[in-house]
Amino acid sequence: MVSTYREIVELLHDPRVSSDPRNLTASAAGVPEGVPGLPASFLHLDPPEHDRLRRVVTRHFRPPHTPDRVDGLAPELHKIVGGLIDGFVGRTEVDIVDELAYPLPVAVICQLLGVPREDEPRFHVWVESLLKSLDPDTGAAAEVQQAGTEMAQYFSGLIDAHRRAPGGDMLSALATDDGPEGQLTQEQLLSTSFLLLIAGHETTVNLIANGTLTLLRHPHVLERLRRDPEMVFRVVEELLRYEPPVHFVPWRTALDDIEIADTTMPKGSRIVLLLAAGSRDPDHVRAPDRFDPDRFDPDRFGLAREGDQHLGFGGGIHYCFGAPLARLEAQTALGELARRLVNPRLVTDPPPYRTNPVLRGPRHLQVAFDDIVPSREG
Amino acid sequence: MFGYQFLALEHWGNAVTQAEVAAHNMISSQADRWPHLAVPVFWSTQFGTEIKSTGVPSVADSVVITQGSVPDRRFVAAYGRQGRLVGAVTFNQSKWLEFHGRQVERAAPFPPTYQTVDQPADVRPVPAEFPEAPIPTQAATVVVTGHDPSERRAEFVTR
Numbered sequence: 001m002v003s004t005y006r007e008i009v010e011l012l013h014d015p016r017v018s019s020d021p022r023n024l025t026a027s028a029a030g031v032p033e034g035v036p037g038l039p040a041s042f043l044h045l046d047p048p049e050h051d052r053l054r055r056v057v058t059r060h061f062r063p064p065h066t067p068d069r070v071d072g073l074a075p076e077l078h079k080i081v082g083g084l085i086d087g088f089v090g091r092t093e094v095d096i097v098d099e100l101a102y103p104l105p106v107a108v109i110c111q112l113l114g115v116p117r118e119d120e121p122r123f124h125v126w127v128e129s130l131l132k133s134l135d136p137d138t139g140a141a142a143e144v145q146q147a148g149t150e151m152a153q154y155f156s157g158l159i160d161a162h163r164r165a166p167g168g169d170m171l172s173a174l175a176t177d178d179g180p181e182g183q184l185t186q187e188q189l190l191s192t193s194f195l196l197l198i199a200g201h202e203t204t205v206n207l208i209a210n211g212t213l214t215l216l217r218h219p220h221v222l223e224r225l226r227r228d229p230e231m232v233f234r235v236v237e238e239l240l241r242y243e244p245p246v247h248f249v250p251w252r253t254a255l256d257d258i259e260i261a262d263t264t265m266p267k268g269s270r271i272v273l274l275l276a277a278g279s280r281d282p283d284h285v286r287a288p289d290r291f292d293p294d295r296f297d298p299d300r301f302g303l304a305r306e307g308d309q310h311l312g313f314g315g316g317i318h319y320c321f322g323a324p325l326a327r328l329e330a331q332t333a334l335g336e337l338a339r340r341l342v343n344p345r346l347v348t349d350p351p352p353y354r355t356n357p358v359l360r361g362p363r364h365l366q367v368a369f370d371d372i373v374p375s376r377e378g
Numbered sequence: 379m380f381g382y383q384f385l386a387l388e389h390w391g392n393a394v395t396q397a398e399v400a401a402h403n404m405i406s407s408q409a410d411r412w413p414h415l416a417v418p419v420f421w422s423t424q425f426g427t428e429i430k431s432t433g434v435p436s437v438a439d440s441v442v443i444t445q446g447s448v449p450d451r452r453f454v455a456a457y458g459r460q461g462r463l464v465g466a467v468t469f470n471q472s473k474w475l476e477f478h479g480r481q482v483e484r485a486a487p488f489p490p491t492y493q494t495v496d497q498p499a500d501v502r503p504v505p506a507e508f509p510e511a512p513i514p515t516q517a518a519t520v521v522v523t524g525h526d527p528s529e530r531r532a533e534f535v536t537r
Contacts, residue, residue: 015494
């Protein structure tokens with residue numbers, strides 16, 4: 001178990017560390033895997049398979065080949081957030097998790113993958129069942145299996161339809177890929193879709209919910225954000241450091257004896273990287289337990305220094321694939337909440353939390369307010 | 379670390395690192411001054427291939443591919459001199475460079491024996507075949523001085 005910044009960064013870049021759960025020895029097993037019946041996604045693969053899959057998918061998500069995938073989602077994202085907050089009008093209390101943090105990422109991922117709007121309700125049910133596989137408490141194996149099978153069937157049909165009549169979405173781009181490294185197989189496409197869906201979902205829920213909670217606990221920061229919308233970029237970076245959605249990475253394995261911090265981690269042992277602890281390592285950041293978005297202000301501290309980096313998105317070859325999208329979703333949601341909620345306050349503090357220790361965030365987040373400022377469009 | 383050779387490092391990164399140390403030393407008391415001990419690093423993008431280097435590969439006598447594949451143009455090459463790692467070069471594998479830089483700092487044994495991800499089936503060093511240094515300098519050694527047994531000393535010399 002590694003909790004200090006420098007050592008975590010070293011191990012994230014150490015080729016003797018594997019992300020493939022098949023390398024775990026039996027005693028260290030018991031780590032959640034992907035969806036039953038599908039090949040591993042690149043989250044759980046090592047090079048060279050990881051690198052190839054990730055390169056092919058990156059080609060349709062990031063510059064240079066696809067420069068405007070995330071930026072292109074921004075107008076739609078604003079519209080979705082606007083619509084969800086419009087739903088608060090006429091009320092004085094909402095659950096931010098159920099009514100904003102949860103529905104937003106599903107709507108965005110549907111948009112990204114080209115899932116038709118009318119299928120979203122079905123989709124939503126499967127996603128909720130699948131996410132239970134990440135939660136150690138529920139023990140809903142049969143339900144997860146069922147949802148996985150149904151969603152795989154649905155996606156197979158969707159991929160075939162997109163292959164015949166491609167749209168501007170990412171699934172169409174992947175299904176008709178003419179890149180130098182060839183197309184993904186149908187199974188790889190399925191496990192990649194599931195990965196984007198699950199990894200891009202629960203994490204963003206927590207980022208938005210943790211963000212709302214943290215801002216409401218620091219009303220002076222919320223007030224500054226209301227007056228200075230540009231501050232949202234620093235707020236989200238500091239949230240990724242201070243209250244990150246992914247608290248640790250539990251499934252890395254030592255492929256050889258690794259000496260670190262005067263300790264030897266024996267070959268075959270499981271390595272748990274406590275990312276959230278590393279981001280609060282007092283040897284790495286000043287006043288680590290203070291929520292201070294200004295530490296990411298380049299005007300205040302000169303050029304960005306190494307000491308300002310956080311582990312919110314991990315690092316090394318598995319650095320969060322969806323980071324730019326997660327940032328955009330959190331920036332949009334928190335910026336609009338700050339602008340539109342009049343006199344917002346927490347109803348219960350602390351709120352009830354999810355039982356999942358890896359992905360940390362409130363299960364519900366009741367917020368009371370006096371009024372809703374009209375959306376810009378309306 | 380690099381055969382005690384004098385080196386001219388002609389990458390701007392080295393100039394920046396030296397300047398940082400020099401600026402620090404200018405404003406620090408003698409006890410707080412730093413030695414300039416950064417391991418050399420450079421990078422370059424050539425025809426879409428991202429090439430990065432750490433240590434001083436050119437003093438090596440042997441080289442071995444430790445990760446990836448040369449035909450795929452994605453690999454890590456480790457360079458050794460007299461049984462110690464002195465440098466590494468990555469082709470489109472730059473995320474692993476820092477690791478190898480730290481191994482160079484520790485004068486890790488060469489060829490590396492540890493297991494990594496993406497390891498080729500055949501990890502066998504071949505001669506590096508760098509051209510001889512144009513101005514050869516002698517390797518560092520220890521010389522013995524003094525005649526009288528009480529004056530006999532082992533003294534470290536770098537040239």
